[in-house]
Amino acid sequence: MTGARILSVENLSVAYEDAGGSYNILDDVSFTLRKGEILGIVGESGSGKSMTCRALMRLLPSSRLRETGGAVRLEDGRDVLGLSQDELSEVRGRRIGMIFQNPASHLDPVMSIGRQIAESIRYHRKLGRTEAWAQMLDILRQVGIPDPESRANAYTHEFSGGMRQRAMIAVALACDPDILIADEPTTALDVTVQAQILRLLQQLRDERGLSIIFITHDLGVVYQLCDTVAVMYAGRLCEYGPKHEVIHHPRHHYTAGLVACQPSSEGGTGLVPTIPGQPPSPRDMPMGCRFHPRCGAADALCAARQPPLEESQPGHSCACHHPADLVAEAEA
Amino acid sequence: MSGAATIRTRRICWPGKVTPLVLGAGILIAWLLVAIFAPLLAPYDPIYQDAAVRLQPPTWAHPLGTDNFGRDILSRVIWAARIDLQIAVFGVVFPFVIGTVAGSISGFFGGWVDTVFMRLIDVVLAFPFLVLMLAIITIIGPGLGSFYIAMALVGWVSYARLIRAQFLVLKNSDFAMAAVSLGYSNTRVMFRHIMPNAILSSVVFSMSDAVLVLLNGAAISYLGLGVQPPVAEWGVMIAEGQGFITTAWWITTFPGIAIVTLAMGFSLLADGLGEAFGVRE
Amino acid sequence: MNRYRFVLYRPIQLIPVLVGISVITFVLVRSIPGDPARVLLGPRTTESALARVREQFGLDEPLWLQYFYFVKNLFKGELGKSILYKVDVLKLIATRIEPTLVLVIGSVLLALLIATPMAAIAARRRGSWADHLIRIISTAGLGFPAFWLAIMLILLFSVQLGWFPVTGYGRTFWDKVHHMTLPCLTTGLALAAVLTRNLRASMLAELQSDQATAARARGLPETFVFWRHVVPNSLVPTVNLLAVNIGWLISGSVVIETVFAIPGMGQLLVRGIFTRDYMVVQGVAMVFACATVLVNFLADILTVTIDPRVKL
Numbered sequence: 015m016t017g018a019r020i021l022s023v024e025n026l027s028v029a030y031e032d033a034g035g036s037y038n039i040l041d042d043v044s045f046t047l048r049k050g051e052i053l054g055i056v057g058e059s060g061s062g063k064s065m066t067c068r069a070l071m072r073l074l075p076s077s078r079l080r081e082t083g084g085a086v087r088l089e090d091g092r093d094v095l096g097l098s099q100d101e102l103s104e105v106r107g108r109r110i111g112m113i114f115q116n117p118a119s120h121l122d123p124v125m126s127i128g129r130q131i132a133e134s135i136r137y138h139r140k141l142g143r144t145e146a147w148a149q150m151l152d153i154l155r156q157v158g159i160p161d162p163e164s165r166a167n168a169y170t171h172e173f174s175g176g177m178r179q180r181a182m183i184a185v186a187l188a189c190d191p192d193i194l195i196a197d198e199p200t201t202a203l204d205v206t207v208q209a210q211i212l213r214l215l216q217q218l219r220d221e222r223g224l225s226i227i228f229i230t231h232d233l234g235v236v237y238q239l240c241d242t243v244a245v246m247y248a249g250r251l252c253e254y255g256p257k258h259e260v261i262h263h264p265r266h267h268y269t270a271g272l273v274a275c276q277p278s279s280e281g282g283t284g285l286v287p288t289i290p291g292q293p294p295s296p297r298d299m300p301m302g303c304r305f306h307p308r309c310g311a312a313d314a315l316c317a318a319r320q321p322p323l324e325e326s327q328p329g330h331s332c333a334c335h336h337p338a339d340l341v342a343e344a345e346a
Numbered sequence: 347m348s349g350a351a352t353i354r355t356r357r358i359c360w361p362g363k364v365t366p367l368v369l370g371a372g373i374l375i376a377w378l379l380v381a382i383f384a385p386l387l388a389p390y391d392p393i394y395q396d397a398a399v400r401l402q403p404p405t406w407a408h409p410l411g412t413d414n415f416g417r418d419i420l421s422r423v424i425w426a427a428r429i430d431l432q433i434a435v436f437g438v439v440f441p442f443v444i445g446t447v448a449g450s451i452s453g454f455f456g457g458w459v460d461t462v463f464m465r466l467i468d469v470v471l472a473f474p475f476l477v478l479m480l481a482i483i484t485i486i487g488p489g490l491g492s493f494y495i496a497m498a499l500v501g502w503v504s505y506a507r508l509i510r511a512q513f514l515v516l517k518n519s520d521f522a523m524a525a526v527s528l529g530y531s532n533t534r535v536m537f538r539h540i541m542p543n544a545i546l547s548s549v550v551f552s553m554s555d556a557v558l559v560l561l562n563g564a565a566i567s568y569l570g571l572g573v574q575p576p577v578a579e580w581g582v583m584i585a586e587g588q589g590f591i592t593t594a595w596w597i598t599t600f601p602g603i604a605i606v607t608l609a610m611g612f613s614l615l616a617d618g619l620g621e622a623f624g625v626r627e
Numbered sequence: 628m629n630r631y632r633f634v635l636y637r638p639i640q641l642i643p644v645l646v647g648i649s650v651i652t653f654v655l656v657r658s659i660p661g662d663p664a665r666v667l668l669g670p671r672t673t674e675s676a677l678a679r680v681r682e683q684f685g686l687d688e689p690l691w692l693q694y695f696y697f698v699k700n701l702f703k704g705e706l707g708k709s710i711l712y713k714v715d716v717l718k719l720i721a722t723r724i725e726p727t728l729v730l731v732i733g734s735v736l737l738a739l740l741i742a743t744p745m746a747a748i749a750a751r752r753r754g755s756w757a758d759h760l761i762r763i764i765s766t767a768g769l770g771f772p773a774f775w776l777a778i779m780l781i782l783l784f785s786v787q788l789g790w791f792p793v794t795g796y797g798r799t800f801w802d803k804v805h806h807m808t809l810p811c812l813t814t815g816l817a818l819a820a821v822l823t824r825n826l827r828a829s830m831l832a833e834l835q836s837d838q839a840t841a842a843r844a845r846g847l848p849e850t851f852v853f854w855r856h857v858v859p860n861s862l863v864p865t866v867n868l869l870a871v872n873i874g875w876l877i878s879g880s881v882v883i884e885t886v887f888a889i890p891g892m893g894q895l896l897v898r899g900i901f902t903r904d905y906m907v908v909q910g911v912a913m914v915f916a917c918a919t920v921l922v923n924f925l926a927d928i929l930t931v932t933i934d935p936r937v938k939l
Contacts, residue, residue, distance in 0.1 A: 107846025469650075481908055484903075484908050485656075561772050569897055591778060591782050613770055
């Protein structure tokens with residue numbers, strides 16, 4: 015990646031606190047995002063991928079969750095976690111936009127799409143009613159909503175699933191942010207509509223230089239869309255690097271398992287392999303490497319010590335005592 | 347700091363450790379004791395008229411003052427607890443029983459029986475309940491008995507609707523199906539298996555309904571169509587004192603406070619029970 | 628606008644309810660013991676008047692035919708004459724509608740004006756002392772007898788402070804406003820207790836909703852999100868709540884009109900009961916029931932207007 019660093023997440027940690035104690039939900043998560051880069055964050059549900067994005071937007075869904083450490087640096091060096099409410103408002107609308115898995119519930123059902131977009135434009139750019147409305151129509155056109163003049167007055171429930179997601183992207187892009195966080199935006203969509211939305215995101219990256227953090231549990235989508243991949247397991251980053259590197263030469267056994275689980279298009283007839291066991295609960299995290307109870311290559315060291323995230327090749331890092339490709343080499 | 351955007355998810359908590367359930371039950375038990383031991387607690391006869399002490403403000407002899415007939419307000423408030431508790435209980439029990447029977451028949455059998463009941467309920471609900479009650483009392487004449495009859499004729503619809511709705515859900519539930527497939531008769535399924543579940547939400551509702559019934563009974567007595575003077579009842583006392591508010595505020599004030607506290611007891615108990623059983627109104 | 632098509636066919640669906648209302652009021656008055664003609668005309672009447680009523684309402688015919696006469700007269704707008712006022716009941720009611728309408732509408736407006744900020748404070752500062760205070764006040768408010776609250780307000784605002792008249796309705800517009808403030812405040816406060824509890828609950832749900840999170844993610848400040856996205860969405864169920872409570876409001880207005888001696892339909896009803904003016908009682912009960920049905924219909928139209936998702 016050649017673009018300038020636009021966002022860097024440094025050792026971000028989040029804990030859930032209640033009467034029973036404090037549990038780590040996110041532990042020491044670090045990654046960077048460059049201009050025009052699409053970063054995919056992959057993991058099972060509960061791995062902390064959505065929580066990472068909520069945390070860096072300061073939108074944690076409960077007051078019992080709090081950021082316990084780390085920093086989220088913007089291009090200008092400011093830390094999002096230390097911003098005042100006013101600064102946060104500015105960052106959320108104009109620097110970082112966010113889209114969600116379920117656009118039907120994340121758009122205001124009793125306000126028209128056009129008014130929701132125009133509202134953000136008017137608030138952030140201090141524009142008049144007519145100017146904001148004109149800009150809003152322009153954005154609707156850019157995200158590929160046909161006949162924006164009449165669709166602007168429609169309400170969420172009057173849109174189809176794909177159009178809703180486009181509308182949601184339009185809402186997020188209203189104030190021309192540099193970064194778009196997409197939290198499983200295509201999971202609830204048909205495959206054909208999913209492909210259209212992915213193409214739209216790619217197009218927005220190419221035309222606007224938008225940087226995207228794309229959260230998904232689907233490695234296939236990552237392969238199609240992203241430049242870099244971060245793999246998360248049980249609130250920790252276990253592998254991080256360029257897409258081809260990570261998917262073709264996975265080093266962490268969890269990533270290797272995920273790759274093996276992908277149904278291949280070459281027409282394999284056997285059962286899709288699965289990773290045995292269940293991801294751990296935050297209240298009951300295993301010592302050492304959190305993946306070790308499910309890992310085939312685990313030994314006493316894995317159960318005793320948490321492996322650090324180390325860069326083994328330039329840009330490709332992995333948190334494993336016995337990296338998969340090295341094991342394979344040794345066996346060969 | 348997680349920003350103003352996040353919302354506290356803590357369970358509803360009341361100041362201190364006093365839950366609505368405990369507070370509500372405490373208030374109701376207190377009033378129940380007052381009603382039971384009225385003869386011991388009341389310093390005077392509630393209907394004894396002492397011309398020497400008419401319209402006296404609160405004194406040591408008469409802590410809540412006296413009315414225009416020289417009757418002791420404290421004694422009247424205490425004795426009235428018997429009547430008003432009775433209003434809240436019977437005004438709920440009769441509609442509860444009628445509504446439960448009607449609602450379960452309607453919900454269990456469905457078909458034309460259900461249609462007839464639902465239409466009847468729609469029509470009764472179209473009338474503002476106090477208006478319909480007053481119309482019924484007009485025909486059968488004023489008095490406490492008439493109030494109970496009118497309350498039963500008008501109030502059953504809420505319970506019938508509630509029970510019917512519960513029946514419709516529970517009828518198709520797994521355990522009712524299982525009971526029928528085990529060969530139990532309709533009535534057995536209805537009363538042994540469905541009823542206990544359906545009745546729970548009615549019991550919670552009846553607590554908040556008791557508030558309405560109490561206020562209703564007091565209002566009808568205030569209008570002069572319920573409990574008849576000289577019997578001590580809080581609504582009657584307020585009506586009697588209204589003419590003297592400029593000179594003797596205590597006649598109307600204290601019976602009103604009594605109603606508010608008793609009603610609050612029922613409200614809190616309804617809140618507490620609703621929370622405990624997870625029933626929403 | 629096919630979402631509004633129900634406006635055309637709903638009135639047809641309401642016919643059974645309206646027939647039911649007429650049957651109940653008919654049965655109520657006919658079930659009074661004694662000669663129905665004498666019951667309707669009161670003790671002091673002439674033989675010729677009795678004959679006229681017997682003929683008009685078919686009182687010598689079988690009961691089902693009497694109902695037919697009753698409905699026929701209803702369509703002609705004749706509900707019989709009031710014994711006390713010697714005028715046709717419908718005309719009498721027409722002169723009494725305005726004060727009752729002012730009382731009900733004024734109470735709803737005041738209740739919204741009181742309940743919305745209360746619920747907003749309680750919901751936005753959940754768990755704070757302000758929230759506890761508002762919850763305690765609104766729970767206590769549920770148990771306030773309106774007639775007693777009215778007297779207490781009179782004691783404070785009319786007797787002590789002298790700001791408002793004790794009773795009556797007034798003639799000019801401002802005179803009426805002056806007279807109706809305390810009555811509207813009384814029922815408004817009682818209604819506000821119910822509204823605050825419900826609004827608080829729906830605001831809390833909306834504050835945690837996905838759409839509010841998404842609005843925050845767009846960088847809109849919390850106050851902005853609250854008033855533009857949370858409040859409009861939590862007012863939708865409130866319209867329904869108000870419609871459900873219209874019968875309760877009318878019941879309240881009957882008592883409040885008596886306390887403040889306001890010449891409305893409620894006072895007419897209560898006087899009718901005491902003077903055994905059965906035609907008046909029957910007429911007022913019927914008009915109140917029809918008004919309840921009408922208000923629910925209007926509430927449906929309003930719900931469709933403010934919530935684009937609703938289809939009826």
